[in-house]
Amino acid sequence: MRMVDLIEKKRDGEPLNNEEIRFFVKEYTEGNIPDYQVSALLMAIYFQNMNEDEAAALTDAMLKSGDTIDLSAIEGVKVDKHSTGGVGDKTTLVLGPLVAAAGVKLAKLSGRGLGHTGGTLDKLESIDGFNIDLSEKAFISQVKKINMAVAGQTKNLVPADKKLYALRDVTGTVPSIPLIASSIMSKKLASGADVICLDVKTGDGAFMKKWDDAKQLSKIMVDIGEAFDKKITAFITRMDQPLGHMVGNRLEVYEAIRCLSKKGPDDLETLCKTIAAHMFKDAGRTQSIDAGMKLAEELLISGKALAKFYEFVEAQDGKLEDLDTFIQTEHVIEYNAKKTGSIKRIKARNIGVVSMKLGGGRQTKEDTIDPMVGIELLKKVGDSVKAGEPVAKIYANGDVSDDIYDDLDDAYIITDETVEKKDIIIDIIR
């Protein structure tokens, strides 16, 4: 088999077969096919797309390129969740304890943040002492004991994806739906769960800027999951503003705790309860999604989900004592509305960038993070504001540069018309 023939076949719009896809993934991962042929193929895929069978074959080939996690030592159904990445996305911190409190097992490997999006590991590590470096044995043992664990990746999962993603990043071939789908799904499948929920963000702060693309991506991922006998649901959720009110590592942990204490915010609570309800149904914990919604509500009201959160933090060596002194920065600066009207949009990407510039995120992989800093959104889409009224609070250590104010000025779209508040979940595909 010659790589150039595969490139020409895809270039001419013909689907590649399983054998051809396995060939290029394997040989590329092993270093037997040069980058320049793979980048040409990736660009051909960008233009000619891949059908469901091709995307499933690509996922399978990538999955088989490295190690997988064996969760069979954990009894019962294991659930997992993945977000395509947004701003203020502390869903795992709420959802995890919520499902674990119901007795459903969540075994989650998470990543770090880069650029304007945050990472769950960074948020957890903002808690003093929190340990995300669990061995596979400790990870499994913790899930067995308290129904949940969140850890960094230790094994060599999907090396093909690492190599392909690095190449895509510098060759303009990131935004290809089948390539994104197989990248996400190969990692999820390598993580070993039986039930998978995907949070596909759409909007300017998200990877999928258009709803149509998000829907296509969701459909292909659900198809791939089903081809691998997983119970899988994709939630297309709005990212026309950050999720919740808090953006920044400790600020988001704080907000997650408030949400687990049934103190909102609405968008985060709705999203977490809805995903939990689908997990309950798919894990056989409830007979219906409606029953799952009720169970989730009860677990929040009863404080059981909150208690599970503290149990989880303690199990991973985190120290979370006094919430009143949890957030401490040199400055807390109010940011005021530039005009009177209704907030139509809060560009999530800008807010993510502001948090990063304050020190709460990484511009490059090597940057260190200030866990305290971030931004609190006092007003959200649909709220009316008066010019000069505070709409956000900046939590900063050190000076706040002018470009941060520029980013905020640009982030808030305020209109004279009335703006309706919209549901966080746009569509559910399963």
Add this chain to the structure above:
Amino acid sequence: MRMVDLIEKKRDGEPLNNEEIRFFVKEYTEGNIPDYQVSALLMAIYFQNMNEDEAAALTDAMLKSGDTIDLSAIEGVKVDKHSTGGVGDKTTLVLGPLVAAAGVKLAKLSGRGLGHTGGTLDKLESIDGFNIDLSEKAFISQVKKINMAVAGQTKNLVPADKKLYALRDVTGTVPSIPLIASSIMSKKLASGADVICLDVKTGDGAFMKKWDDAKQLSKIMVDIGEAFDKKITAFITRMDQPLGHMVGNRLEVYEAIRCLSKKGPDDLETLCKTIAAHMFKDAGRTQSIDAGMKLAEELLISGKALAKFYEFVEAQDGKLEDLDTFIQTEHVIEYNAKKTGSIKRIKARNIGVVSMKLGGGRQTKEDTIDPMVGIELLKKVGDSVKAGEPVAKIYANGDVSDDIYDDLDDAYIITDETVEKKDIIIDIIR
């Protein structure tokens, strides 16, 4: 400027500007941009195409990547010709002496054959003693003296094209019209002529299998030539069968001499006279193309073109004494028609492959060539044949393998219907 931004711009269908095109050609040639980014860009160009301005800018950037030939020491207008490559294409051997006999200067750098297409240098070198290794000084001096010279390339012309072509060859990005156009035109412009005639072959044995593609390619090359103030004409010519009757190095020299002696074949004579007539007009040698046609005819009938051929061969140390013993092979085997009917097509590619397999061409660049071998087509498209009647002669040294017969069986498309003979020139674009 970042290469990834250029890739994404082209990927999204936006034209690249001069500066961007200069950047990637220069930095790639100098080794500062990796192959994998360039191959992704080339694939994006394959899908998104390039407009005339982009193609001209690419040609210019490639042209400037290396040396150019300075023909200013030669007085008057210099003409050059390029063929996109066909089978049995001995046009230069006839056209060169024809225009030189009229006092028009032809300074031509040629190449070698690879795969199913032959090369002018190989054909000339089939003449004992013929020297294609001329220094630039000797090359120019010969053109000044006898009005023509054909030599191999000595200078480092268009290194960007060498590097880009090698990459295109293994990444499925050869058949992109603007990339082909800029590759051809940068080399032609580097060779320094004032008048350029392009022979764009179309048909299964040619690079441009479809007429539409050949027309598009011709138009863009003529536009580029005009942007560089050249007088330029593209001839779209038929390659639904080899040109003339002879395919093989000496066989083609032999046929060229016959053509210069006004002994046909018609297609070759028509093509050479027509190109010559356009050159005469563009070089100011005649006032019109019609007058140019008449002049060409006179130069053939008078024997002046033939005399110029011998003068040219002698000037480059070739020894061409007895034509009767010029072709000598161990075997001359007749190949017979498989059925009765009219010849509809003779797949030029197959005939080229047969010649190569007999030893007359190169499978890889390192192969040596047997100058004697080849194939003579006794019948051509439009001729009626009877089953068992000889339609070709195989000139071979050593055994003729079965797959050569298979190639020939496959090459001849014989139909029950009457087939019209068609003009060699389909269209002229200038």
